[in-house]
Amino acid sequence: MDLTRRALLRGGLTLGCSAAAFPLMTRVTFAAAPGDNRLVVIVLRGALDGLAAVEPYGDRDLAAMRPTLTTAGKKGSVDLDGRFAMHPALSPLAPLWGAGELSFVHAVSTPYRDKRSHFDGQDLLENGGGRADGGMTSGRDGWLNRALGLLPGAKAQTAIAVGRENMLLLDGDNPALSWSPDSDLALTPQALDLYRMISAQDPLFDAAAREAAALDAERDMAGGEAARRVDAASLAALSADMLRGEARIAAFSLGGYDTHRDQDRTIRKPLGQLAEAITTLKAGLGPIWERTAVMCVTEFGRTARENGSRGTDHGTGGLMVYAGGALSGAKVHGDWPGLKPSDLYQDRDLAPTDDLRRHAAWTLRGLFGMEIPALEREVFPGVSMGSESRILA
């Protein structure tokens, strides 16, 4: 990376305000770098149907629950271990499974229960809050943001939320960046200078304009072959660009998982996008993939039984998807609760048998060496990390 050119670009953007006043404008320093490992968190919005993504075809009660929705044995389905099979739309990930770079955790959840609201479920998933009633921690910030506070040498460039939307996951007191693949800054430096003057009194506009200027420069440096679209591949490609630079943590969301209807058809595209995001990350990260873990989470699972429209409704126990060279091997983790009506949560949903935040905490520990007491106190208050989750090497 050409530090002189970057310093020059950044210098051009300081525009008379004190360089020290804003962390983005300071000189790049590697003195206290936050390690060399990389974490990508993908939030799958809409409640992914874990039973479709990683089908428990070895469970003899599956067929009764899902008369029309099973895919195991069909073209493209990937048998994983004689018990579980990967959905055909995820088949681009089969080579990763073979290489020990793909894992799943079944029947996990946050403490969120019963109301089954996407929005509250996602808020809790991203906040990481500990109350059983689904309440958030008092700061209403994101757990990944709180984790930045435990990362030595973390600065704004260390973590980036990629995409157009604001992500609660990275919101909070610790500085983090956000940028979208299709963003671009059009004003001349002179006009930007004037803009700074009028936005100075409004912190929201001021901070956004400053970050936009800095990220625009960063993106131009990262190669410029910017796919100016916002889809799974471009989100993953931009994340990989940033992770090849100073970023150690990237987060983005994929949507479309709310398959109430005709699930056999409607789930293919969102699953395909998940597979594309992961393969694009691997390709874009090159040798860094060896030191990367991708963790995909969703707000909750779906009903074990298919509904009246060949879809599934909001449920409880869900699925985590892990990928990356930092994994310990290919495995379907988790304590499988079974699909007999009496095994289900409220005779309806896959029963959650583990807390997904526990795995997230172990992932942070595995990649960044964060201390267990600090993780249990600050990042996931109320969570007991218990025995090691052994998803990472």
Next chain:
Amino acid sequence: MTPPRDAVAALRFGLGFRPGQNPEAEPAAMVAQLAALAGARPLVGDAETLALRKELMEFRRIRAATRGKAVGDDMRARLEEERRELRLAVEDALLASMGRAVATPHGFAERMARFWRNHFAVAIKFRGHAPYVAGYEDQAIRPHVAGRFADMLKAVVRHPAMLIYLDQYKSAGPNSRAAERRELGLNENLAREILELHTLGVGAAYGQADVDALARLLTGFAVRTRGRSYEYRRAWAEPGRFELLGRAWEGGSEAQTLAALDAIASHPATARRLSHKLARHFLADEPPEALVKALEAAWRDSDGDLTAVSRALVSHPLAWSSPFAKVRQPQEAVIAALRAAGAGPADIGPGRAYGRGLTLGAAAQMGQGLFDMPGPDGWPEEGAAWITPGAMAKRLDWATRMGAAMADAGLDPRDLARAALRGALSEKTAWAIAAASQKREGFALLLASPDFNRR
């Protein structure tokens, strides 16, 4: 610092100043706009929906005729042409609705209509859904902005746009007559969102059993296969008695389900939640409790009469004294810019002074496409969701392109700034606009400024 009264009326409660119009700033006159808007002729009425549907059927006919066959270039061109026609027809409806907002003297009523349109959010789900979504606001929302909330709720729940959006049209009672003959079943999507998003709110005291009961009561609310209007389909309705929020209702009866919806609309949790949401939309992301309380009292005293609730909002001293703390959402910013420029509906659209990319396209780029809200909870309300670095880059980009079009139209940025904000233009912003080295940058500074983007 208390903003000028006409600026509050135009910016907080309207869609921006427009040359030649003085915004109504007295509560009685503002509230009177609601009835005028509710009674106005719809832009997209039944006839227009039908025309859009014809366009859709024609497209499908041609597509079916070509599917799976080796077709010549002329046939492929016809299909492409028909696809384009359909898209343009929907887009015309969108542009017309934007044009109406740009020209209206009834800014407050227009804002209220937009608030309720967003509250009962419906995004376009697939191509065949678009004709209904295009007419949804005019047919189900606007006629009720001066009336009772319960009536709006019942109109929404019986509109094909909502029935399709939240999968209700596929939901049938497992013990209904129709389910005996073919495989049909329950889908609880709409029922859940009515309780969670449209009325009580997720924090209220209801549970899965209530969702389930409402889902069963809603079976039979269907979309007619021919003509695609709403119909009550008794054969799909689940028979039985269902307990919802502590009261029992009879299944298999449209009247009972509508009465149950009335009860949900009249629930105190609905009054509380929607009072808060209104105050939050117009005043501040964290609205003053005194205002919320005043709205809630008006709501309960009038059983959700939206004229009474709106009157309480614009009669409250805090509504006029609070600083501009909200962020204009992208569509509002685009409309306000066009209003300040004195543009009319004829100036907006492909090939016109303010083309698609500066209007519909720009709003979408800034994160707010006209009919593609992220989910049934509608657009985010908090300013931080709209002013992220990426969205800021988009706003600056739009402001610059819009500035070029305004310069082409012979406008002066200093005049435009006064026209857009009148007494609410700060000295600093006025100075920076005058100091810009090119006209288009002067416009851009105005349109991206906090002055312009706060209300």
